[in-house]
Amino acid sequence: MSEPSIHPDRPVGQQQRGPIVMRRKQVQHSTSEQRLLDSRGPSDWVHTDPWRVLRIQSEFIEGFGMLAELGAAISVFGSARTRHDDPMYAAAEKFGRKLVEAGYAVITGGGPGVMEAANKGASESGGVSVGLGIELPFENGLNEWVDIGMNFRYFFTRKTMFVKYAQGFVVMPGGFGTLDELFEALTLAQTRKVTSFPVVLFGTSYWGGLVDWLRATMLEDGKISSADLEMFIVTDDVDEAISYIVKAGELADAAAEEAAEEAARDITEANAPASRPHRLGSDGS
Numbered sequence: 333m334s335e336p337s338i339h340p341d342r343p344v345g346q347q348q349r350g351p352i353v354m355r356r357k358q359v360q361h362s363t364s365e366q367r368l369l370d371s372r373g374p375s376d377w378v379h380t381d382p383w384r385v386l387r388i389q390s391e392f393i394e395g396f397g398m399l400a401e402l403g404a405a406i407s408v409f410g411s412a413r414t415r416h417d418d419p420m421y422a423a424a425e426k427f428g429r430k431l432v433e434a435g436y437a438v439i440t441g442g443g444p445g446v447m448e449a450a451n452k453g454a455s456e457s458g459g460v461s462v463g464l465g466i467e468l469p470f471e472n473g474l475n476e477w478v479d480i481g482m483n484f485r486y487f488f489t490r491k492t493m494f495v496k497y498a499q500g501f502v503v504m505p506g507g508f509g510t511l512d513e514l515f516e517a518l519t520l521a522q523t524r525k526v527t528s529f530p531v532v533l534f535g536t537s538y539w540g541g542l543v544d545w546l547r548a549t550m551l552e553d554g555k556i557s558s559a560d561l562e563m564f565i566v567t568d569d570v571d572e573a574i575s576y577i578v579k580a581g582e583l584a585d586a587a588a589e590e591a592a593e594e595a596a597r598d599i600t601e602a603n604a605p606a607s608r609p610h611r612l613g614s615d616g617s
Contacts, residue, residue, distance in 0.1 A: 391489040395464075398482055399497040402460065405437035406577060407494045409513045410446025410504030420504055421449045423534065423570060427502055428453020428461070430574045437462060439498055441490075442474040442481055446504045451477035464490050491516060499584070500530040500577045505538040521563050522556075528584035531564035532573040539566050 408427055414420050428438050428450040438454035440447035442463025455461040455477045463478030467485055474481040484490040494501075494513065503514045514533075520526045533539040543566055550556045567573050 388486060388489060391484055391486060392492070395482060395484070395489065395493045396496075398480060399462070399493060402437050402462065402497050404435060404581070405439050405460070405462070405498050406431050406500050406502060407439040407498040407513075408446065408450040408502045408504070409441065409506060409510045410450075411506035411510060412441075412443040412445040412447060413507070414445035414449070414505070420446060420535065424449035424504055425453040426570050427504075427534075427573070428455075428459075429457045430570055431502075431577075432457040432459030434574055434578055436499070436577075439464065439494060440478075441465065441509070442478050442483075444475055446506065448475040448477060450502075451475055451479075455479055464493050466490055495520060495526060499581055500532070502532045502534060502573060502577075503539075504534045518560070518563055522560055528580055528587065529563075530577050530580035532576060533564055533566045534568070534570075534573060536566050536568050 408424065408431075410420065410424060414424070424446045430453075431438050432454050437460035438450050439462040440450050442451070442465035447463070451461045451463060452475075461477055461479040463474045463481040465474045465481060465483040466487060467483060474483065484493075491513070495517065501513070501517050503510060514531070517526075517529060517531055521529045521531070533543070543561075546556065547561060551558060551561065565573070565576055567576075
């Protein structure tokens, strides 16, 4: 005898899955929620590309949500290996303070060294100190001076946050990661993916050789234009760097205001009634 149904109005051998009716051999003997909550199944699916896409999407959503109301900010980059007694540590701390005084939040990679110093200067000055960390085998979480922070699995989602929510970069002496962020910013500015994006290379003795190579090799060989070398400044003066960033921001604001006014004029002109020719009456009046 077949097993009675717990629903007397539903025949045995029939299953309803939302709007879908399943009968005979197509009936499944578990519900969707049961399969969702059952932890005894295989776990290989968490390593598949579709699941990775969802994780990537979640990082974008969390990052956008965290930083959407941040306001004007500057990203500060530099080596995680910079020691506390290194002059660049003190300079990065000063950058953090000065940027807050100029009205900016400070964004770093959230690690030690230069990043820690910039976060410390910003936090101690009462500003917003942001750390965007990355899962690495040799770094251990966000530094203690991060007030708002997030750890990312993927470099590319993290790099999007650095650029999207910053009005400029301060690049202090660092390694491959610092160079990666530097040339990412220069490429975006060169290709007009971002506009009015000031970049400061801090430390003439550190960056001088690179800039000389750009000029003597890349420019001379026609791989870049002279205008590309004007997308950044090199300095040893924190105050000069801050002035450069502030001036760039003012120019960007003025350009945006002018563009908005021009767009408003275009709309007004487009909506203005066209002048109509005066038609003479039968008596010539």
